[in-house]
Amino acid sequence: MDKIKIAIIGSGIVGLSSGINLLKRGAEVTLIERDFKGQPASYGNASWLSSPSITPVLMPGPGMIKKILKMWLLKDGPLYLRFPGILKSLPYLIKYLSYVKKEKVEHISKNLAFLLKDSIGEHRKLTEGSKANRWIESSPYIYIYKNKSDFENEDFTWDLRKRHGFDLIQLQENELKKIIPGLSDEYKFAIKIENQGYISNSQNYLDDLIEHFKNLGGITIEDEVLEIQKENNNYLIKMKTQNHLTEKVLVSSGVFSDKFAKQYDVKVPVQSERGYHLELFDTNVRINHPIANGYLKLAITPRPTGIRFAGLVEFGSLNSKPNPKAFELLMRNAKSMFPGLTFNKKLEWSGHRPSTVDSLPVIGASEKDSNIFFAYGHHHIGLTAGPKTGKMISKAILRDNDQYDLKAFDPSR
Numbered sequence: 405m406d407k408i409k410i411a412i413i414g415s416g417i418v419g420l421s422s423g424i425n426l427l428k429r430g431a432e433v434t435l436i437e438r439d440f441k442g443q444p445a446s447y448g449n450a451s452w453l454s455s456p457s458i459t460p461v462l463m464p465g466p467g468m469i470k471k472i473l474k475m476w477l478l479k480d481g482p483l484y485l486r487f488p489g490i491l492k493s494l495p496y497l498i499k500y501l502s503y504v505k506k507e508k509v510e511h512i513s514k515n516l517a518f519l520l521k522d523s524i525g526e527h528r529k530l531t532e533g534s535k536a537n538r539w540i541e542s543s544p545y546i547y548i549y550k551n552k553s554d555f556e557n558e559d560f561t562w563d564l565r566k567r568h569g570f571d572l573i574q575l576q577e578n579e580l581k582k583i584i585p586g587l588s589d590e591y592k593f594a595i596k597i598e599n600q601g602y603i604s605n606s607q608n609y610l611d612d613l614i615e616h617f618k619n620l621g622g623i624t625i626e627d628e629v630l631e632i633q634k635e636n637n638n639y640l641i642k643m644k645t646q647n648h649l650t651e652k653v654l655v656s657s658g659v660f661s662d663k664f665a666k667q668y669d670v671k672v673p674v675q676s677e678r679g680y681h682l683e684l685f686d687t688n689v690r691i692n693h694p695i696a697n698g699y700l701k702l703a704i705t706p707r708p709t710g711i712r713f714a715g716l717v718e719f720g721s722l723n724s725k726p727n728p729k730a731f732e733l734l735m736r737n738a739k740s741m742f743p744g745l746t747f748n749k750k751l752e753w754s755g756h757r758p759s760t761v762d763s764l765p766v767i768g769a770s771e772k773d774s775n776i777f778f779a780y781g782h783h784h785i786g787l788t789a790g791p792k793t794g795k796m797i798s799k800a801i802l803r804d805n806d807q808y809d810l811k812a813f814d815p816s817r
Contacts, residue, residue: 407432410801411641411650413629413664414657416446417787418779420613421530421794422654422801427620429802434648435617436641438628445658446610446787448681448753450703450714451603452694453523454788456545456570458516459561460504460763461677461717461784493719496675496761503762510564512763515812517568519765519789524601526791534616539609541602546575546583547595547696554698555593562595570597586689586742591699602694602705603787629657632664632776639775652801654777659722659758661766661780668770670815674781676722677759681714682734683707686748700737710747713738726754759783767797767813777801778815 408431412419415437423433503512524542531537549555555562566572575594581587583594603609618624627643632653634640641648655664659676687710695704702715713734718727731752739745760766760781770776779797782789796808811817 408802409649409651410434410654411436411639411648411652412654412656413437413641414655414661414780415440415614415624416444416656416658417610417613417790418446418782418793419654419656420610420617421790422656422779422797423617423622423794424530424613424620425794425798426801427617427622429798431802432621432623433617434623434625434650435614436625436627436629436643436648438626440614440624440626443607443753443755445679445755445757446790447606448679448714448755449606449757449784449787450681450694450705450712451606451787452545452703452705453527453540453601453603454545454785455517455520455523455600456565456597457785457788458513458520458568459564460509460512461759493675496673497719499673499761500675500759506560508762509560511812513564513568515764516785519792519813520785521792523788523792524599526795527601527603530791530794531613531616534612534619536609536612536616539604539606539612541604542599543601543693544596544598545600545694545696546580547597547698548580548584548587548591549593549595549698550590552593555595558698565597572597583693584691584695586744588741588743591741600694604706604708606787629664632667634773652775652777654779654797654801656779658780658786659756661758661778664776665766665778665780665815668776668778668815669772670766670770670778672766672781672815672817673761674766675719675759675761677757677783678716678718678724678726679714679755679757679784680716680718680726680730680734681712681753682731682738683710683712683751683753684738684745684747685710685750687711688744688746689742697737697741700741702734702737702741704741711738722756726752730754757783757786762817765789765793765813766815767793768800768810768815771816 411434573596577592631642705712765781799807
C-alpha cells in the first residue's frame, strides 16, 4: 500500500510535532520552510511548557478598559500599540476586546485547559528516541507579586486555574527570598504551581526535533511557498525555486498562514502580536525555576548560561520593525527585579506571535477543501501546545476513528 503524501508548510514546533506524528503513523511527509536557520516564535518565547496559561492575554474584570489603557499609557507598561500600523488593526482589536468577557473567557479557558493539559508529558512523548529530550526540564512555576493584594486583584484568573485543577501554594516573603536569590525586596508574596516545566535551550531543542524528523524519514525543502494549486486529486505547491506535488497539505506557518487561510475560507481573524525577549549571559544571579512577574507581566526563565526575560504585548503591522524601547524596557525591568544583576553579554530577539481574535488556535480541515488542513494561531502558547496540536491534527489528516473533537478550534468557526 502506497504511503499517503503530506506536505507541511512551516517548521516551528507545531509543524515539527505534526510531521513527527505523521511519520510515526506511516505517512510520507515533506516539511517546507523558507529558512530552517531562522528563529521563529517557537524559539523566541519564554520557553515555558505552561499548562496554567489558560486565559487570554487581556483579562476581564472590573474596569477592564481602564486597565488596558493604563497598561498602554504607563512608561513601563507591558502593552504597546504601534502607529500607524495599529490603525489598520483597529477592527481586529475591537473584536478581540469583545471576547474579554466572563462567559467567553470561561469558554476559552475550558478549551485551552484541554489543549495544554500535561504539556511536559506531551513533549516527552514527542521526543522519545531523539536527542531533543535532553532539553526538557521539570520545574515548579513561581508567580511573584509585590504584595498579596496584587495577587487578589487577579482573582478571576486564579479562580479559573483552581477550577481546572491547579493547586496554588502560597509563599510568603521569607520563603520567596530562599527560592529566588537576588530578588528585589519589593516582592513579598508568590504563588507556586508544581509539576510544570520548560525548555532549557529552545534553539537546540528545535534543531534536535528537525534531526529527529529526518531520522524518521521526513523530507525537508528550504524554499518560500508562493501558492497552493489544486491539480486533479493532488495539490501543486509552487515555491520560488521549485514545485512539489502532494495529496494533502497542512499549513502551520504561524501568522504567515493567513495568506493561505484566506484562500481556503478560514474565517478566524489573526493578527501579528510582536514578541520580545532579552537574554543575559554569564549572570551573577542564577535562578532555578521559571518566574512570572505579576506586576511587570514578564516571564523569566533559567538558561544554562544565564537568564531570559520575555514579555510585552505589541500590536501593529506585520511589516513593522522591532521597537528599541521594548528592549530598553526589558532591561530596566530585569535590573529592577534583580538590583545587583551583572552579565557579560546580551542577546535581543523579536518576532511575530500569531494571535487569533478569540485567543484559540485554528486546528482542523478547511470547510472549502477537506484535504487542506490548518494548525496555527497559538499566540503565547505555541511551544506549550505544539505536541498536543500535532497529535490532534495528525489524527484528523489520517481520518482516524478516534479523532479529537476540534469544534472549538474549527477554522470555519
